[in-house]
């Protein structure tokens with residue numbers, strides 16, 4: 001039996017929580033008057049007070065989210081659309097108002113008050129040095145078609161002004177994040193072309209080295225370091241991203257690459273989907289010394305709730321990870 005069930009079972013049934021909260025407040029007042037001191041030992045009442053407090057936080061959170069856009073840094077729905085429907089959005093089962101077996105659909109985005117969304121344009125590391133550019137373009141295409149097919153929900157934008165505008169119109173501002181430096185095929189020309197197609201962040205690597213940046217598997221010993229962070233060309237990629245105004249995303253990169261990019265970049269960077277290594281010792285997470293650099297540079301870590309990155313298998317850390 002949960003605290004909520006046991007708590008409410010001792011009070012009049014079917015009352016809204018707000019009414020119950022008011023009743024608790026009144027009871028508290030009466031008890032204080034009668035006893036002079038608050039000495040609550042009734043376990044069910046404590047449960048109910050906790051629920052009331054949670055309700056207040058939820059109400060406050062909803063109020064904030066109605067006024068301020070919540071921006072999610074990473075969403076793999078375009079990849080799902082490729083693997084499940086070959087990007088055929090007119091497939092009846094791909095209807096985003098009712099799509100079921102995914103984390104994301106339109107009702108869920110609305111329920112979560114998502115104001116802005118970076119959609120991931122991702123292609124696998126196996127495409128590196130092969131057809132990675134074509135496949136990346138196809139994923140940008142499916143994002144743009146989502147905006148066209150659901151104009152009442154999504155608005156594709158490329159600037160902070162565009163995000164504000166979409167939010168004012170009650171739409172989910174939709175932006176493109178290209179997940180993996182292999183997508184530029186070691187070409188600044190391709191990088192610029194992706195920018196013109198809407199790319200507003202580039203994750204410097206996925207889970208594979210590019211010829212110019214090392215990925216996190218270098219830190220687990222599963223792959224050899226090639227660039228010791230960023231190669232000279234990798235630094236020119238960072239400079240070009242800075243010049244264009246494209247965010248540098250450091251999720252998936254090695255610690256040496258994180259530090260090299262943080263030192264090289266003239267603009268704050270992001271981790272679009274990573275968590276804290278100290279709390280959960282997974283190499284996709286951000287270690288404390290890098291977190292200090294994040295603070296110093298005004299950068300941003302957007303927490304990833306994927307199980308492995310918040311619930312470490314190390315028993316000693318498990319209790320911390322669950323905080």
Ligand SMILES: [Zn+2]
Pocket residue numbers: 179251252273
């Ligand atoms: Zn990822």
